[in-house]
Amino acid sequence: MKKQLLALACLTAIAPLQAAPEVNIALPERFRLLTRQLFDLRVEASNLGNINATLKLRDERGNDITSQFGTPEVTTDNNNNAGDLDKAWVFRAQTFSSLGIKTIVAEVSDSSGQGSFTQKIGVQEFKNKINTKENIILFIGDAMGATYRDVGRIVAKSTGDGFREGFFDEKQQMDQMPYSGMVMTYAQDAVVPDSANTGTAWATGNKTINGALNTFPDNNDWKTGNASKLDNPRYETLWSYLKRLHGYKTGIVTTAEVTDATPAAEGGYSIQRALKKDIAKQYVDGTFFSGPSFDVILGGAKGDFDARTAANAGDTRNLINDLVAKGFTRVDDRTQLNALSTPPDKLIGLFSTGNMTVTYDKLGYTRPAGETSTVNAAFPNQPFLEEMTAKAIATLSKDDSPFILMVEGASIDKQSHANDAAGTLWDVIEFDKAIGVGRAWAKANPKRKTLTLVSADHDQSMHIIGVVDTNVPNATQNVRSGQAYTGLTGGVTGFPDYALNPATGYPLNTNRYRVAVGFRTGDHTGSTVPITAEGAGAALFSGVFDQTDIFFKMAKMVDSDTTEIDKIEKEKAKLLNEIIDQNYILEH
Numbered sequence: 001m002k003k004q005l006l007a008l009a010c011l012t013a014i015a016p017l018q019a020a021p022e023v024n025i026a027l028p029e030r031f032r033l034l035t036r037q038l039f040d041l042r043v044e045a046s047n048l049g050n051i052n053a054t055l056k057l058r059d060e061r062g063n064d065i066t067s068q069f070g071t072p073e074v075t076t077d078n079n080n081n082a083g084d085l086d087k088a089w090v091f092r093a094q095t096f097s098s099l100g101i102k103t104i105v106a107e108v109s110d111s112s113g114q115g116s117f118t119q120k121i122g123v124q125e126f127k128n129k130i131n132t133k134e135n136i137i138l139f140i141g142d143a144m145g146a147t148y149r150d151v152g153r154i155v156a157k158s159t160g161d162g163f164r165e166g167f168f169d170e171k172q173q174m175d176q177m178p179y180s181g182m183v184m185t186y187a188q189d190a191v192v193p194d195s196a197n198t199g200t201a202w203a204t205g206n207k208t209i210n211g212a213l214n215t216f217p218d219n220n221d222w223k224t225g226n227a228s229k230l231d232n233p234r235y236e237t238l239w240s241y242l243k244r245l246h247g248y249k250t251g252i253v254t255t256a257e258v259t260d261a262t263p264a265a266e267g268g269y270s271i272q273r274a275l276k277k278d279i280a281k282q283y284v285d286g287t288f289f290s291g292p293s294f295d296v297i298l299g300g301a302k303g304d305f306d307a308r309t310a311a312n313a314g315d316t317r318n319l320i321n322d323l324v325a326k327g328f329t330r331v332d333d334r335t336q337l338n339a340l341s342t343p344p345d346k347l348i349g350l351f352s353t354g355n356m357t358v359t360y361d362k363l364g365y366t367r368p369a370g371e372t373s374t375v376n377a378a379f380p381n382q383p384f385l386e387e388m389t390a391k392a393i394a395t396l397s398k399d400d401s402p403f404i405l406m407v408e409g410a411s412i413d414k415q416s417h418a419n420d421a422a423g424t425l426w427d428v429i430e431f432d433k434a435i436g437v438g439r440a441w442a443k444a445n446p447k448r449k450t451l452t453l454v455s456a457d458h459d460q461s462m463h464i465i466g467v468v469d470t471n472v473p474n475a476t477q478n479v480r481s482g483q484a485y486t487g488l489t490g491g492v493t494g495f496p497d498y499a500l501n502p503a504t505g506y507p508l509n510t511n512r513y514r515v516a517v518g519f520r521t522g523d524h525t526g527s528t529v530p531i532t533a534e535g536a537g538a539a540l541f542s543g544v545f546d547q548t549d550i551f552f553k554m555a556k557m558v559d560s561d562t563t564e565i566d567k568i569e570k571e572k573a574k575l576l577n578e579i580i581d582q583n584y585i586l587e588h
Contacts, residue, residue, distance in 0.1 A: 021045045021053060021108045021115035026218045026233050028188055032122040032205050032548070034555055035099055037241055038288045040233035041069060041091040044078065044219050048085040049112030051076055055089050060103035069094060078220040088219070090233065093288060099125035124552055126559050134536055134558045135397070135450040136404040137438045138202070138550075139174075140262055141431050142195060143413035145459030145529050149174060152428030154464070154515050159500040159507050173436040174454045177532040178569050182544045184528050185458045191526040195413070196273040198457035198547060199265025203237040205551035213261065213268045213279070221271055226314075230278060234269045236288050238551055242404055242558070244289045249396040249403040251296030253388045253434075255356045255427070256410030258283075258299040262457055266406050267293035277313040280304040284319045284326075292326055295346045296395050296405070298337075298388040302350035323348045334383040343394040352379045358411040359384065359430040360423045363501075365509055368477060371420040374411075385409060386433040393441050397448065404554075407434055416460040419480040419519040422509055424462065429506060442535055451538060451557050455531035455550070461521040466491045468516040479518035488516060537562040538569060 026042040033039060043055055057066040072089040079086045087108075096102055102121040107114055141148065153172050154163065162169040187193040188207040197210050204214050215232035222228075242248035252263040259268070259276035268279035269287050280301065283293045305319040324330050329344035331337045337349055358374045360367070362382060367373055376382075389407050396403035409431030415423035435454055442450040461481075468475045468490040475490030496515050498507040531550070533541035537557030541550075 019047055020113035021049075021110055022047045023106055023108045023115040023117040024219075025104065025106055025117050025119040026216050027119055027121070028207065028216065030122070030207075031119070032124065032552070033096065033235070034124050034126040034205070034241065034552075035097055036095050036126065036245060037236050038093045038095050039235040041094050041104070042216075042218055042233040043089045043106045043108070043117075044086070045088070045108040045115065046079055046081070046084055046086040046219070048087060048108075049110045051085055051087065053085075053087055053108050053110035056107045056109070058105040058107065060105075062105075065104075075220075078218075080219075080222040086219070090231075096121070096123045099123050124555070126555060133400075133402045133449065135402055135442075135448060136554055136558070137393070137442070137450060137452045138404075138406045138554075139409075139431070139435050139438065139452070139454040140199075140406060141409045141412050141428065141454070141456050142256075142262055143416050143458060143460040143524065144409065144428065144431070144456040145462075145525070145527055147462050147464060148412060148424070148428055148456075148460075149530065151425055151462065151464055151515060151517060152432060154496060155425050155498055155507055156429045156432065158496045159498045161497070163495045172432045173439055174432055174532050177439075177452070177454065177534040177538075178572055179533040179538045179542050181531045181533075181542050182528040183455055183531050183550070184544070184546050186526060192524050193458050193526070194273075194524065195261035195457045196265065199262045201547035202455075202550040202554075203239065203265045204235050205238075205548050205555075206235060207548060209271075211273050212271045213264050213273055215269055215271050217271060226275055226278060229272045229275060230270055232269075232271045234287065237266055238554060239266045239404055239406075240288050240293065242402075243293075246402070249295040249401045251294055251392050251396050251403065251405040252299070252408075253296070253385070253392045253405065254299035254408040254410050255358070255385055255430075256299060256408065256414070257301030257304065257355055258297050258350065259301045259304045260355070260410065262408045262410065263299065263406065276301065276304045277308060280319055281313075281315070281317075284322050292323060292328075292346070295403075296348075296392045297323075298347065298349045298351075298392055299408075299410075300350065300352040300354055300356045303353040305350060307353070320348060320350065333379070333381040334387065335381060337383050337391055338387060340391055340394075343391070343398045345395075345398070347391065347395045349383075349388070351382045352376055355410065355414065357382050358415060358423045358427055359506070360426040360509075363426070363504060363506055365422070365426075367420075368422050368509075370478070370480075371422055372418065374423070384433070385430045386437050389434040389437045390441075393438065397441070397445070400448070407438070409434065413457075413460065416462060416519065417522060419478065419522055421462075421478040421517050421519075425515075425517075426506065426509075433505070439534065449536040449562075451536045451554065452534045453531060453541065453550070453554075454533075456529040459525045459527040459529050460523070461519055461525050463518045463520070464515065465518045466516045467494060467496055467513055468492065470512055470514055477514060477516050479516075479520075481519050481522035485518065491516065534569075536566055539565045
């Protein structure tokens, strides 16, 4: 007996027992969905004793529910550890039809034993109302934190001596909306987010890692090549959900590339936002349903659609022609866009190879010293954001169709990265004009219940540091990231004196007294950002909340009768009208 025990001990020392499989479900801890919102379930197992390991899925009561998820995609050799065996099962396009906290227990068994992982999923009810007609217009000023709103107001609304003794005669369009809140923008993996993660938050109701669009990381992301970046577990956007289930028309409008992170968040699925040609193909072919993801696509990125080769895109398709064949009307410049006297059924307009020319340069203004023009000589006739917004709404609202639209003022962010103050500020003004177009349409169509929202994906670091007299030699107008600041040369008390160009409706930048700003990082920050709301369900957007809640609040507005809470907006306006403000004094 002692000899047998000794032999067993020696055998154990030579060949230790294989540990049980390590199991993971590639979903975050706080994963939330709407009923019937589609998602991919990926189960990953490593440290396997053999590759024939089997998977069983159970619910919270221990019932075997594996068959309910259909046939999975099965892969091996996924993780970055050549020393162990691993396996993954991906169940595509799953959904829950009832509300509540759902529990999925993944059990993986092999010759070494069994490992398990438990995932809880929160499912909010979407009642699937008949004849849903509510519209949503979401305006996103990229990087437009509170300071950016402030400076845009100072420049645009100080014209004609409209800013005196600390008061404005008129506020911006985004300032006039009756409800406001503050939005936390943290990423799943970082305090400071990027535009892909933040767009994913409002589009799907879930956070992800920086750089990812509507997907979660998995254990094969380390591999080279695009395939491993496009197979991650996906979850459906509200744009896709409302189009697939309720016949909504959908749109994206941006001054960036339409495949850039913020517009791509409404319809792109990739763990890497940089795969823009793949995202363009997803727009045309669809992801959770077959066919185009949007009915309106306006912005830049023409090259992602019609400059495709086997080397850069894996195909030689002309995606613009593909969309035209699917019923889209094509416009190539500002003249063609504005010539649309009758709204088309679907609309595609790509006005630059990459990002569009920023407002300051479209206006033909001379850049301040140190700033770089964005004029693209190959595309000299580009529309303004307010013009694109008007045509997008006209197209989407045609025939009384319900719609959801995202409009982005993109170069507020892009010009901030460059620390180019003039380029940044005039893009805020252009963005506010686009908001005015949306608000005016909603007010002119009161029977078409419309929720209008204005927010930002994240903040940047611009600060207001004063007013400067530009006639002073070497006046300090723009303190740049990394630049030593020893005082505001040319700084004065008082207020700016910008003049309005009546031909364009934009302020000029030729005045003497101008606002002075500072950029201190040249990148994003982790600050909360404002949100303002108006129309159906707007009262839901008060307070401080996470960016993912925007998704669920928008869905709740569409799915609920907001008549009672909308009355609050009217009562609030009535009470505010009783408050004597500076405009009342001036007018009387």
